[in-house]
Amino acid sequence: MKADLHVHSMYSDGSDSIEKVMREAQLNGVTHLSFVDHDTTAGLHEAQRLGKQYGIEVIPGIEISAYDFKRDLKVHILGYNYQPDARHIKQLCDPLLKRRHAHTLWQIEQIRQAGYSLDVTAITEAAKPSKTVYKQHVMQQLTSASFSSAAYQLLYKKLFKGDGPAAGDIEYVDAFDAVRAVVADGGIAVVAHPGQLNSYALIPELVEVGLGGIERNHMDHDEQDVLKVESLANRYELMMTGGTDYHGTFGEAIQVGNITSPIYPLFS
Numbered sequence: 001m002k003a004d005l006h007v008h009s010m011y012s013d014g015s016d017s018i019e020k021v022m023r024e025a026q027l028n029g030v031t032h033l034s035f036v037d038h039d040t041t042a043g044l045h046e047a048q049r050l051g052k053q054y055g056i057e058v059i060p061g062i063e064i065s066a067y068d069f070k071r072d073l074k075v076h077i078l079g080y081n082y083q084p085d086a087r088h089i090k091q092l093c094d095p096l097l098k099r100r101h102a103h104t105l106w107q108i109e110q111i112r113q114a115g116y117s118l119d120v121t122a123i124t125e126a127a128k129p130s131k132t133v134y135k136q137h138v139m140q141q142l143t144s145a146s147f148s149s150a151a152y153q154l155l156y157k158k159l160f161k162g163d164g165p166a167a168g169d170i171e172y173v174d175a176f177d178a179v180r181a182v183v184a185d186g187g188i189a190v191v192a193h194p195g196q197l198n199s200y201a202l203i204p205e206l207v208e209v210g211l212g213g214i215e216r217n218h219m220d221h222d223e224q225d226v227l228k229v230e231s232l233a234n235r236y237e238l239m240m241t242g243g244t245d246y247h248g249t250f251g252e253a254i255q256v257g258n259i260t261s262p263i264y265p266l267f268s
């Protein structure tokens with residue numbers, strides 16, 4: 001078995017359709033796949049239908065944009081194998097998606113006022129099937145440079161970071177509420193890439209409200225991160241997961257299945 005439990009699609013901030021991701025997964029020998037689009041489960045039914053067509057087992061997934069208010073840090077919570085209706089997850093995430101969409105529309109207006117030409121209608125159409133517009137969709141209209149290029153990164157920072165005209169962020173949900181929502185929907189809550197966001201100190205506290213795992217294998221994790229994850233997983237009896245964090249051309253260049261997850265009975 002070969003599992004990539006962290007991929008994104010056009011249902012959030014990925015550049016590729018679910019079918020395109022599925023084709024690449026099949027070519028690379030992936031047997032288990034989880035689309036963890038940000039704050040939405042909208043692509044699940046399509047993914048499961050196509051999974052049967054491509055012979056890949058699709059694990060219900062989501063990545064919730066959360067916050068550690070105690071330490072003033074972002075933290076991403078992955079949710080796996082939740083019930084299909086995902087009632088508690090949707091109740092938590094739907095307002096978050098609305099805040100993100102409204103904020104991106106505000107960012108577009110600020111960028112336009114700064115002298116850049118942007119077509120809101122074209123950006124919104126290009127974002128579909130996502131009902132939420134992300135910064136990546138705005139950047140797609142502004143430049144054809146690749147995500148990892150110096151030109152792309154310079155423009156992104158100029159617009160969205162520091163004193164940029166579109167700097168700022170939305171209010172995220174509490175990480176404890178994110179874990180509780182996943183658990184309430186029968187799922188397994190996992191802290192995503194703790195090395196990327198420095199989420200390690202929060203993990204023991206999240207265990208108390210039902211945290212079930214930690215993401216071990218991720219492109220941003222070095223050897224020390226792996227050792228930290230393994231230590232915490234052993235101490236608190238948490239499962240370890242992993243994946244590519246694939247975003248297509250909207251993220252770092254990597255192929256689906258190049259980073260894989262340990263397989264547990266839960267995912268078989």
